[in-house]
Amino acid sequence: MDSYLSAFVNARLPIIVGEFGHDHSDGNPDENAIMAITRRLGLGYLGWSWSGNGGGVEYLDLVNGFNGSSLTPWGQRFFNGTDGVKATAREASVYGGSTPPPADTTCAVTYRVTNQWTGGFQGEVTVRNTGTSALTGWTLEWTFANGERVTQVWNAVGAQNGNLVTARNESWNATLAPGAAVTPGFTATGTPGTPTAFTLNGSTCARS
Known part of the structure; x- marks a missing residue:
């Protein structure tokens, strides 16, 4: 993951990590590595998924019953955990929020x-x-x-x-x-x- 994503960053190409979960019947993604590497490289990610999964993969729901105030364990990790949404996301000014100035680290x-x-x-x-x-x-x-x-x-x-x-x-x-x-x-x-x-x-x- 590190070398793959770094290659895009070094080439100045846009990339986003999409639709990953903390577990799956087809394999176990390393969500901690995904979230840490994207934060270090300044990339975005999308977690799967808000709610409504079925067929045995209900554990991929981020919230219970589409209720944003009722996070699942995966939702707690994704939103509030290390390198999660709360720690990394900023609301775009187009939505009425204020974006803090970037840190002066050059x-x-x-x-x-x-x-x-x-x-x-x-x-x-x-x-x-x-x-x-x-x-x-x-x-x-x-x-x-x-x-x-x-x-x-x-x-x-x-x-x-x-x-x-x-x-x-x-x-x-x-x-x-x-x-x-x-x-x-x-x-x-x-x-x-x-x-x-x-x-x-x-x-x-x-x-x-």
């Missing part, structure tokens, strides 16, 4: 391989806050393209899930002032490629 990233050996390499990612507001707490993410696996990270708290690498601030470098930069470094196994989809606090960073 950034530029420089990625480079600083050393390489058989079966591994060392790299670093310099990320600069190009916005006008200081960031108190930051999370840098990127997606490896060639199956690389991080073995050690410094200047950040690192983790990897599949091809997705996450580097979060240490306590001593949590504040990133306008114009300031931080450079997490790492070692990894595999052959270095060109990572995709660099984001800072969920906002796509320009490459420099």
Whole structure:
């Protein structure tokens, strides 16, 4: 899912994830991954479905009996859970609601391989806050393209899930002032490629 959706984002093509549920007789979708990845990439999604399912898949109803105030367990997850509608959706101004201004998180990233050996390499990612507001707490993410696996990270708290690498601030470098930069470094196994989809606090960073 991550590499597929990231390919559309990197190509600047529109895409939406539609008609997924938390379970199905034909398989078990990973709703948590769908909702987390779409939030990180700034994509939309549609859950199946409001109400009225039958034929043994009534568990796909989001509400009981078309009653919006009576959520099913799937509805609770979809609307109120982590990365759910309540946490991510904004009412369009055309419907009379007010859309809050986007967060001032703009950034530029420089990625480079600083050393390489058989079966591994060392790299670093310099990320600069190009916005006008200081960031108190930051999370840098990127997606490896060639199956690389991080073995050690410094200047950040690192983790990897599949091809997705996450580097979060240490306590001593949590504040990133306008114009300031931080450079997490790492070692990894595999052959270095060109990572995709660099984001800072969920906002796509320009490459420099």
